[in-house]
Amino acid sequence: MNAETELLENTRFDLQVIASWISPGSRVLDLGCGNGDLLYYLQREKQVHGTGIELSESKVARCIERGLTVLQGDFQEEVHDYPDLSFDFVILSQTLQQIMEPKKLIPELLRVGRRVIVSFPNFGHWLVRAQVLFTGHAPVTDQLPYEWYDTPNIRVITIKDFKRFLRMAGIRLAREVAINTHHHDREGHIVTYLTNLRATYGIMMLELPG
16 A cells, blocks of 8 residues: 555545545635644645635644644634635535535635635434434434534535525536545545435535525
C-alpha cells in the first residue's frame, strides 16, 4: 500500500468520496474542517491551496500543527468576508443539519466558490423511519447519536428534501452520490437505488446554472 492510499483509507468514508471530486491544484475552502483530515490529504496529495474555518480552538490548534491554514471562528459569519469566486470548491461536510439559515448560507457559498460540496445524514434512512414508527421516540442512530434534548442538529434533512430545495432555489445539482456508512467509519459503500430509504448520507456538488 503506498502512502497516498494509506492516508486516504484512514480518512472518513464520506471525505474519501469528496476528495475524489476535487481537482489537483484547486482553491478549496473547508467549513467546519475539524482536525483538518480532508485538507491535510488534499494539500499533501493533490497540492490544493486550502483554507479552513473551524469554531473549536483545540481543533484549530491541531490543524495548525499539521501545517494547515485554518481560521478560528463561526464560518456562517466569516464566509461573508471573502470576495466573489475566491475558491474553486467550498466544502460543508456533515454540518448542513446544524445550520441556522441554510437557505441564506448556500447561495452565499455559491458566491465565494464555483462549486459547493455538501454532505449530510439522511433522515429518510429506513432505521430512522422504523424508530419513529415502532417506538414513537425521536430516533437515535450511529449517524444521529443524540437525544432530542442535547442534539446539535436543528434540521431534519432527507435526500429527497434537499434535492427539492435545490430545484426551488434554482441551484444546479452537478454531481451526487449516496453512501451507507457510520459517522466515523473509514469504510462504506455507495448506494445506487432507493437512496432515500437505504443511504445513511447524501453527498452533493452544487453550482449555479449557466
